[in-house]
Amino acid sequence: MLVATFNVNGIRASEKRGFFGWLAHRNPDVVALQEVRATAELVPAFPNHWLTYDEGTLPGRNGVGILTREAPAAVRTWSGTALVRGPGERHTALVETEVVPHARGLHEFALEGRYAEVDLADAPLTVASLYLPKGGLPAHLQKPGRMRDAPDGGRKYERKMRFLNSFARQADRARRAAQAKGRDYLLMGDFNIAPDRWDVRNWRRASQSEGFLPEEREWLASLMGSRRLVDVLRAQLGEVDGPYSWWSWMPGAFDRDTGWRIDLHLATPRLARTATAAYVDREPSADRRLSDHAPVLVDFALS
Template identity: 40%
Template sequence: MLTVTTVNVNGLRAAAKKGFVEWLGQTEADVICLQEVRSEAQQLPDEVREPEGWHVVYAPAEAKGRAGVAVYTRHAPERVQIGFGGFEVPGSEEFDTSGRYVEVDLPGVTVASLYLPSGEVGTPRQEEKERFMAAFLPYLQGLKTRAAAEGREVVVCGDWNIAHREADLKNWKSNKKKSGFLPEEREWLTRVLDEASYVDVVRALHPEEEGPYSWWSYRGRAFDNDAGWRIDYQVATPGLAGRAVKAWVERAATHDERWSDHAPVTVSYES
C-alpha cells in the first residue's frame, strides 16, 4: 500500500507550533506533499526540517515569505526536479523559482507537490494564475507521456486553488465571479482531466458527495458551519487512480485544533 497525503500548511513554522509536528509523528503516510511552506529550510525547527525517518525536499520561493512547496518521503527519492521549466513549454521558466512545484521519482511513481497561484479577479495575481495554467497544462501532458515511456505512474498533489464543480464548495452561487470558481478556471481543470487524461482521485472515490471540503476561510464561522471549498487534489494517471482504495480528509474535530486553514487530504493506493 502507498499512502499519500497533501496539505497546504499555511506557513510551516506557524503550523509546527500549532500541532503539525504531533500530526507528523502519528501519520501513516508514506509520502507527504506540503504547500505554502513560506520558509527557507534553515529557518525551520529541526523536528520539521529533518524529521526522523523522513527524506525531505524543499523548493522555497525566491520571494521570501511566499509560497514554497516540499515533499517528505519515507525512502530517498530516485530523482528530484524543482519547477517545470526546460521541457519546451513556453512560459514555464517564469515559475522555476516561485516555490510552486517540485516532483520526485519513487519506485514506479512520480509524486509532485503543486501550489497553483491563488489569483484575484482584476489584479496581476489573476494574470499570474492564468500564465501558470497556460504553461502547466502542456507540461502535465508531457509528464504523463514521459512517465508512461518509463513504465511510471504520476500523481500531482496540492492546492490547485480551483473548485471544479458546484459540489466542491458550499456557497457556489455567491462565488461564480470569484477567483477559484471562475468558468475559465473550471474549464481548464476539466481539460487537465479530459485532454491530459488525469483523474481527480478523491472525486472518483466520492462521486456524489458534497465536498469533501479541504479549506475553510478563517473569516466568520466557515469551519464550524462546514462552509468549505475542495481545492486540494490528488490528480493521478489512470493506472494509479485505479489502484486508489480509500480517500479521506483529515478534518480537525474543532476549530481550535486546526494547525492550518486547510486539512490534509489522504489517499491510499494498492501497490
C-alpha cells in the same frame, strides 16, 4: 501506500499547532507540502522521512516540498536546485537537480517555489507537489467596496491565466515522461481552483469568485480524462457535497463547514484504480486546526 497533500500555510506555524503530532499519528508514506514558507535553515527536521524542498526566492511565500520514506530515485525542480535531507537531518546545503523543461510561459514562475517532483525509489511512481497561484478577478468583475483587495485591473487574474495556459502543457509533458519510464504520475497540491459545484459550499455565490470562475474550472477539467488524470477523491466518493479542504480563518467558517475543496490528488488512470480510500483529515474543531487547509489523503494498494 498512504499519500497526503497538505498546504501547511507556513511550516513553523503549523508545527506549533501540532503538525508533527499529525504526521506521527497518520504516518503517511508520502506527503506533498505547499506554502512551506521557510528558508532552508528554518525548515524543521523530519524524523522519519526524507525531505525534498524547493523554497523559491520570494521571502516568506510559497515553497513546495515532498516527504518520502526512502531517498528519492530522482529529483526535478523548475529552479534546478533543492534542499534534500535524510530523516532527522538539518543541513542547509542545496543540491543540483534535474531541471524540469519549462513549457513556454512558465519562465516567470520558475523561481517562485511552486513545483517539484520526485521519482520514488520504492514504487514505480513519480510524485509532484504544486502550489498554483491564487489569482484574482478579471477587470470586469472587480467592484470597489465589494472586494477584500484593492482593484488591480485584472493583473492577478491575467497572471494566473498565463500560468494555467502554460502549466497544462507542463503537466501533460510530465505525465508522458513518467509513463515512458514505466511510472505512474501523481500530481498533488493546492490548485486554488474548485473543480465543480460539489466542491464549494456556497457554489452559486462563488461563481463570480476567483477559484471558481468558469474559465478556471474549464481549464482544470481539461487536465482530466480517461487517458489523462483522474480526480481520485471525487472518483472514490462520487457526486456528493464536499468534503472540503480549505476554510477561511473568519470566525464560524470552519464550524459551519463553509469550505472549498481545492487540494487535489490527480493520478494517472492506472494508479487511480488502485485507490482504496480517499478522505479529508478535517480537525474536530476550529481551535485544533493546523492550517487553513486540511490534509487530503489517499490510500493506494501498491506493493
